[in-house]
Amino acid sequence: MHNSKINDFVVRFANVNGTGSASANYLFAKAIFRMGIPVAPKNIFPSNIQGLPTWYEVRVSEKGYLGRREGVDMMICVNPQSMPSDVADVKSGGYFLYDSTKALHQELIRDDVNYIGVPLMEICLREFTDPRQRQLFKNIIYVGALSALMGIEFEVLEQLLTEQFNGKEKLIAPNIKSLQLGIQYIHDNYAYPLDLRLERRDLIGDRILVEGNDACGLGAVYGGATVVAWYPITPSTSVAEGFEKHAKKMRIDKETGKKNYAIIQAEDELAAIGMVIGANWNGARSFTATSGPGLSLMNEFLGLAYFAEIPAVLIDVQRTGPSTGMPTRTQQSDITLAAYASHGDTKHILLFPSTPKECFEMTAGSFDLAEQLQTPIILMSDLDLGMNDHLSEPFEWNDKRKYIRGKVLSAKQLEDMPHFGRYLDVDGDGITYRTIPGTHPTKGSFFTRGTSRDEYAAYTEDGTVYARNMARLLKKWDTAKDTVPAPYLYQQENKSPYGLIFFGTSTDSAEEAMDIMAGQNIAFDALRLKAFPFNKTVEDFVNTHERVFVIEQNRDGQMRSLLINELNTNPQKLIAILNYDGMPITADTIMTQISKNLIPAKNLVYHQ
Amino acid sequence: MTYIRSKFRHPGLPKNELGYTTQEYEGAISTLCAGCGHDSISGSIIQACYELSIAPHRIAKLSGIGCSSKTPTYFLGNSHGFNSVHGRMPSVATGANMANRDLVYMGVSGDGDTASIGMGQFVHVIRRNLNMVYIVMNNGCYGLTKGQDSATADEGSKSKKGVANPFQPIDLAGLALELGATFVAQSFSGDKEQLIPLIKAAIDHPGFAFINVISPCVTFNNNPGSTKSYDYVREHMEATGTTDFVPEKREITTSYEKGSGTDIQMHDGTYIRLEKLAATRDPFDRLGAINALQNSRNHNEILTGLLYVEPKTSDLHEIIQTSDRPLNSLRQDELCPGTLALADINQDYR
Numbered sequence: 001m002h003n004s005k006i007n008d009f010v011v012r013f014a015n016v017n018g019t020g021s022a023s024a025n026y027l028f029a030k031a032i033f034r035m036g037i038p039v040a041p042k043n044i045f046p047s048n049i050q051g052l053p054t055w056y057e058v059r060v061s062e063k064g065y066l067g068r069r070e071g072v073d074m075m076i077c078v079n080p081q082s083m084p085s086d087v088a089d090v091k092s093g094g095y096f097l098y099d100s101t102k103a104l105h106q107e108l109i110r111d112d113v114n115y116i117g118v119p120l121m122e123i124c125l126r127e128f129t130d131p132r133q134r135q136l137f138k139n140i141i142y143v144g145a146l147s148a149l150m151g152i153e154f155e156v157l158e159q160l161l162t163e164q165f166n167g168k169e170k171l172i173a174p175n176i177k178s179l180q181l182g183i184q185y186i187h188d189n190y191a192y193p194l195d196l197r198l199e200r201r202d203l204i205g206d207r208i209l210v211e212g213n214d215a216c217g218l219g220a221v222y223g224g225a226t227v228v229a230w231y232p233i234t235p236s237t238s239v240a241e242g243f244e245k246h247a248k249k250m251r252i253d254k255e256t257g258k259k260n261y262a263i264i265q266a267e268d269e270l271a272a273i274g275m276v277i278g279a280n281w282n283g284a285r286s287f288t289a290t291s292g293p294g295l296s297l298m299n300e301f302l303g304l305a306y307f308a309e310i311p312a313v314l315i316d317v318q319r320t321g322p323s324t325g326m327p328t329r330t331q332q333s334d335i336t337l338a339a340y341a342s343h344g345d346t347k348h349i350l351l352f353p354s355t356p357k358e359c360f361e362m363t364a365g366s367f368d369l370a371e372q373l374q375t376p377i378i379l380m381s382d383l384d385l386g387m388n389d390h391l392s393e394p395f396e397w398n399d400k401r402k403y404i405r406g407k408v409l410s411a412k413q414l415e416d417m418p419h420f421g422r423y424l425d426v427d428g429d430g431i432t433y434r435t436i437p438g439t440h441p442t443k444g445s446f447f448t449r450g451t452s453r454d455e456y457a458a459y460t461e462d463g464t465v466y467a468r469n470m471a472r473l474l475k476k477w478d479t480a481k482d483t484v485p486a487p488y489l490y491q492q493e494n495k496s497p498y499g500l501i502f503f504g505t506s507t508d509s510a511e512e513a514m515d516i517m518a519g520q521n522i523a524f525d526a527l528r529l530k531a532f533p534f535n536k537t538v539e540d541f542v543n544t545h546e547r548v549f550v551i552e553q554n555r556d557g558q559m560r561s562l563l564i565n566e567l568n569t570n571p572q573k574l575i576a577i578l579n580y581d582g583m584p585i586t587a588d589t590i591m592t593q594i595s596k597n598l599i600p601a602k603n604l605v606y607h608q
Numbered sequence: 609m610t611y612i613r614s615k616f617r618h619p620g621l622p623k624n625e626l627g628y629t630t631q632e633y634e635g636a637i638s639t640l641c642a643g644c645g646h647d648s649i650s651g652s653i654i655q656a657c658y659e660l661s662i663a664p665h666r667i668a669k670l671s672g673i674g675c676s677s678k679t680p681t682y683f684l685g686n687s688h689g690f691n692s693v694h695g696r697m698p699s700v701a702t703g704a705n706m707a708n709r710d711l712v713y714m715g716v717s718g719d720g721d722t723a724s725i726g727m728g729q730f731v732h733v734i735r736r737n738l739n740m741v742y743i744v745m746n747n748g749c750y751g752l753t754k755g756q757d758s759a760t761a762d763e764g765s766k767s768k769k770g771v772a773n774p775f776q777p778i779d780l781a782g783l784a785l786e787l788g789a790t791f792v793a794q795s796f797s798g799d800k801e802q803l804i805p806l807i808k809a810a811i812d813h814p815g816f817a818f819i820n821v822i823s824p825c826v827t828f829n830n831n832p833g834s835t836k837s838y839d840y841v842r843e844h845m846e847a848t849g850t851t852d853f854v855p856e857k858r859e860i861t862t863s864y865e866k867g868s869g870t871d872i873q874m875h876d877g878t879y880i881r882l883e884k885l886a887a888t889r890d891p892f893d894r895l896g897a898i899n900a901l902q903n904s905r906n907h908n909e910i911l912t913g914l915l916y917v918e919p920k921t922s923d924l925h926e927i928i929q930t931s932d933r934p935l936n937s938l939r940q941d942e943l944c945p946g947t948l949a950l951a952d953i954n955q956d957y958r
Contacts, residue, residue: 227707229699229703246945258930258932262706262930264702265706266699267729274693275700276704278670279935393955432782438688441686442632449690
């Protein structure tokens, strides 16, 4: 019983956290990428440093589907702790590769699964003497075995190892040897390659394989951020680390060797956002990155920045809430909190990247938006996008592009002005002029405060003046609707009474579901949100469809609530398509839920 | 408070090196209670900045929330100000300082803003040795919410309602010394003779400069039994250069011989002793300062003056090796690596 599949399957690695499996598993995924085949790797890791089970899942899809898919075609299990559930997770007809140094327990034998035993530990004990090497090379040996079983080109692996150990050449030989040990074992004991295998294609083009957090860090370097304040929290930590990695290479003053950036690891998230606000107030581009619990803590300061109109950039890499939730699982569940963060009437601009390329672009662009609109910009990434490698279009930058610094007055402009009012709406767009401390000896100074103030920044408790300011902030909000990135419409004009709305990491699976349903003659129009507030395109899309399915990864349909609230639309029209178990949403989940809501229910054919 | 201030200034007011009179350093009219110690501190800040001939726009003044944190409106009107959120001034000051290392950062906070809600940020801004002046206007109570005890209220000190505070006080100067602050001073709002030079020295200090200033709350902590009450010394007050106050209730000052201790006796017979830093004390001896401060407390005295200074010190910019030029002055061509570099980066991810 074999499932014959070429370039279309899911491989899952079951490892023990902290045993060096990550780089071996990445080697496997990267080799597939180098063979020109679309690949989507995902880490499913515990909130733990060493000892607990961890998984790495690689979806290979010739059709280019990059969302998660349920069902494991090939399980590589080197973790006795998780073995019973790992055996159970293999699809009927699938493969189970395990360390056969010890015999498998009878209970773990399924009739409908093909077992491939490789005595990983035995080979390691025989071939290596160093205990650490014995542990590490076990991982490389199974990659070697897989390469023989699944048809990975040896030269590709060899090249990747050479690149990886550039500068540490001594390590190349034992790694190559380990690969060969795995290959040799398969050659001696099994028929190869399997019917579940890879074949070289040319489907990658110039695309790259990169994590969203790294892309955000790089985007901040390109966007001109100079002050970074942050507090460690999974899954956002690698954003600040990404910034530092790139800034170290590209932001050192050539003459002095000093840094053209400052990174402060703050004492908590409150301080981190406070520093960001202080730096932006003082004319530097500054950002922080956090996750749900940090966003909760930052609420008070976000309200200040909204009301006092101070630019700020916050990258929220969402994880599973509420409270500490599941810190190493993904969700899109900070949306309502971020949109209305802080007490009183507040609204914040949100950006929704769906690929690393957009992480890069939107992070760089968020500094322009923050300064143009003089308000916090919150980039809503998530664990799946931030901490997994994604196949992405390459990063792009136009050297002609100029930073948009917004309405900031120079000393000369102040000199030429009859009078300066920090909160005076001179242009009628709700956006007022600001000054940076230190600009002019006698003109342009003002007092920034979280208390109500008049157009000249003087404290007031006059309700009329307060209300006038609040109304102006709404006018600015309207201006923002067409300043933020416009949504992506999948069609020129409507062709279906049904619409799909999705955003961020729900995109891959939503597109896959659309594609599969289109093959079964069920057409949908679709719109991908890129920002909040919603512009007229979003409103029209909702208004011109009978039924709109809002696909998102949280329990309460937060984006749906936001659409209902902001567009004043009929709630019955918007149907929530949800996934909130902490794993990335799948096309099957989307199709199952959509079909239940279509009357009569459509019988959709899912993935096997 | 008053709401009218004469715009008239004597035409012969002395000018500093920049050609400015104290008028250029004044702020809006104070809305604090008449006689509030905080207004005296504002006056001292004005005088210190005037005497140092700092261009007003080269100073950024920052505060948290509370009576003390309102004061930046009342001094340095030509400087940018930032009244942030409760207890979080240090983080805003840190970000601002990172953005532009060339300005003077004048942070003002209170005992509630620093010793309670803001304790975490206070501790960490000391740890980073941020180049700023941090003044606590310490009155031992929450003025804006009508006089609750603060964390710096002395054990046994009585509130206006006559209730004795059962908790030990947090000694902010002692804490700052313990944490490694590189400039620590203590003073009294009424003692401008001492406070102005301390503020000047603090501005001059190239790292974190902390001044804990006992500043009486005339409305809520000026009662018999309070250890931060000063009513009695009204007789010793003298007018300052500022003109913010109505005459019948003036701010409170005291003056005394240099090098001597002074008892400020309350009308109820309790007293606060202000002890000038003895000539024999070594201001570079942190351990000695901690001991002296503790000894004074044991004797119900408040040690004032410069307690400790580390004149050559590395501030946060030096510690993390940031550019000598202000980060907010860097141009796009210095910040953005451009398309060529990006092509290489893309290649790294293939």
